Amino acid sequence: MELHILEHRVRVLSLARPGLWLYTHPLIKLLFLPHRSRCKFFSLTETPEDYTLMVDEEGFKELPPSEFLQVADATWLVLNVSSHSGAATAVQAAGVTKIARSVITPLAEHHVSVLMLSTYQTDFILVREQDLAVVIHTLAQEFDIYREVGGEPVPVARDESSNGFPRAQHGPSPTVHPIQSPQNRFCVLTLDPETLPAIATTLIDVLFYSHNAPKETAPGGPGPNSIPFFAFSLIEGYISIVMDAETQKKFPSNLLLTSSTGELWRMVRIGGQPLGFDECGIVAQIAGPLAAADISAYYISTFNFDHALVPEDGISSVIEVLQRRQDALGS
Secondary structure (H helix, E strand, O other): OEEEEEEEEEEEEEEEHHHHHHHHHHHHHHHHOHHHHOOOEEEEEEOOOEEEEEEEHHHHOOOOOOOOEEEOOOOEEEEEEEOOOOOOOOOOOOOHHHHHHHHHHHHHHOOOOEEEEEOOOOEEEEEEHHHHHHHHHHHOOOOEEEEEEOOEEEEOOOOOOOOOOOOOOOOOOOOOOOEEOOOOOEEEEEOOHHHHHHHHHHHHHHHHOHHHOOOOOOOOOOOOOOOOOEEEEEEOOEEEEEEEHHHHOOOOOOOOEOOOOOOOEEEEEEOOOOOOOOOOOHHHHHHHHHHHOOOOOEEEEOOOOEEEEEEHHHHHHHHHHHHHHHHHHHO
16 A cells, blocks of 8 residues: 655644634635635534634635634644555545554554544545654555655655664553544535535535524434534545535535435544643544444544544444443553
8 A cells, every 4th residue: 555645734723613703704715716825725624612724834824813713833744545556535435444553553652643634535644744754664664655746756765774763662541532422413425616606605604604593403403412513625626525414404415425325424522621632542542443343434633622423323333342442441
């Protein structure tokens, strides 16, 4: 397999809900006019706490500083696993479980913190720029590693010596974070970018105004234990959307594309309090057991919490698997 280090240098930000009005104009520009900003990596995720933004340097320039915007200190690089050359954005099976053993777990063992962003098309692994040397050293035995330069993959030279990098070692026991599963039923969708203007009004309403409306539980709706969650990514021209089934009803059904099975997903939310960026192994604690149980998942890290989406019919098994893992870690 190949590991591609993409050209994007990404900043991770938290936008407080009361400050959303201040950023509506630049966010609409990034959503609908990316050529005006030359932004090629844009992700916006609404959670109950805030909005998480992952944007490249060009996108970051569009966001004015304010008291409402919190910026993580590090610059993050984007990794992508592909099975053959040139497939950095090719459609893959739902996925973080497919790369858990080969990427996420080894990095956790070498104390490298990662963020995950699963999309309809693929899975992106974000690592801090300062950790890149350790990442390459750790994964060079498993992968052919390429760094994209000007859109072309350039092989990264393997360094067989240890160079003083520590071998995998057992550090302090990982923190056991609580998990919860809201009642929402989620869809993972894509959209032809040329049809994006056709849903612009609905998308703007859902992202910027629906949170102000009274929350009413419709018959058969998501119920009182649901949470607001909406993720939109526009990365290298590919669109990915995660929304709950109730929100999907607001959009024209003929424009949103999903898998042929039309599968619905349930969420496992990780973290009882903000997780921070320094702790290692959070993704591995979830992705590892799911991989061992051969359960597909999408995984979305945000500024404060992590979120795994698993097939709806398997949610009970997932909770059981993760609970056993937590019990083992806590004992």
